[in-house]
Amino acid sequence: MAVLVIAEHDNSSLKSSTLNTITAAKKLSDDIHLFILGSNIDELTNKSKDIHLLSKIIKCDNEKLKNFLPELSAPLISNLAENYSHILAPASTFGKNLLPRVSALLDITQISDVIDIVSNDTFVRPIYAGNAISQVQTNQKINLLTIRPTSFEKSEDSGGNASIEETPFVDTDLKTIFINREVSKSDRPELGNARIVVSGGRGLENSDNFKLLYELADKLNAAVGASRAAVDSGYIGNEYQVGQTGKMVAPELYIAIGISGAIQHLAGMKESKVIVAINKDLEAPIFNVADYGLSSDLFQAIPEIIKELDLLNQIES
């Protein structure tokens, strides 16, 4: 049977989480359909045709779908559900906001935050902030899964030739009005799929000092992250929070600066390939997961690292 993937996008391009979710779908079926719900999405749909693993794109294009309100999208998804053995969405705030409503409409229990697919009915997901890993099985007629993007590679976005089908928009009586989205603009890589993440915690002491961190991040072409403590203190916006209740990241290099390493923070970054911890406090739990630890004052360490990186670049050029 075919598998349906719900696309996360901004009406002009797909989020990389969609490509990770398509890779997960490949473990379930060779017949993968991508459902794109949005507004003015002709161009997006045409571009998405090229995704290697897709056999079909289903689009629903309506002005009202512009802001992805889940009350409108969920019934459109559940209307298509009977044709599919599995419906997948990324476990991003987009997917988390949406897929449980489909669960309600279909009377199917959803499995959240899947990190591995053992077979068509058996899935692996972290619980307790990743301090335990649970393997679960279900025999429901449709499987609803949110997929943790960092656990699956991105699928190739070229080489494919999917067919395009349109499904009509069906309106839902909606009491919610979209006002706006406050999105911080940045030229840095996206936190969720950056190769390097430089993350700051309470040790940075204020938002002004985060500039030091930005400088280091730019030197490394890295994304910036933060601990909950730093976000709560207003040093940086919520979209940068890494951890159990923030974003999950798994870059090749994660540099934690002035972060003590609470369980909840580790939950969001301990799958990183190489972890560096820089902290004054030798007892900080972040050192327990670090591949390289440096016990040092970060206000000295960061400028020194920048200097060393400049030196390296000079040698190479």
Next chain:
Amino acid sequence: MKVLVAVKRVVDYKVQIRVKSDNSGVETQNVKMSVNPPDENAIEEAVKLKEQGLASETVAVSIGDEKSQDVLRTSMAMGIDKSILLKTQNTLEPLAVAKTLMKLIEKEKPDLVLMGKQAIDDDSNQTGQILSALLNWPQGCFISNLKIEGNKVSISREIDEGIENLETSLPAVLTCDLRLNTPRFASLPNIMKAKKKPLDIIDIDSLGIDTTPRIKTLKVIEPPKRKAGVMVSDVKELVKKLKYEAKVI
């Protein structure tokens, strides 16, 4: 306006959990239990609405065994007026939790339902969304700001890209993020007072809902441990290691 707050009893967030040796689950016996942290934000918000004169009554509800009374007492010590325990020995999946809450909502008739955005034990992040869909009430998830004027509800939601602002109306289901407010500590006099506040216990079986699990846990294991790392003596050594040993820069 009547406000209903859903509260879950979970292993305290500071506890380093242990996986049971038979791999059937996580050890919860003789472990410190507390109110699920984002549920505390929901409690705090409800109490604030009462203090501001916007809420006429606040009710906390929990689903669980006898012991879940303690999180309801905590809720009332923080200022919730009364509470209800829907008693069961079973662990309910989010869909079953939402169906159970819906039954209670039909009886209690709140105008606003608040709960945490996720429980820190099973990390599902589903119940509020399911409940909103079942009730056909507006959904506001992961909120970090709430303003209610008359029937109008203005919320800010924390999303991956930043903040999303929505306007909707009562009745509504809202799930709370940790930055919505700072939950108060219950003072000793308030803890004493909470002991006298009403706590009803309803057997979940009397509600006539099918709460049979749809998902079977095959095994629960510990996550793979990371290899022990090394301490470097200075920045020079660190950068060298990253460049030539780990080869990540």
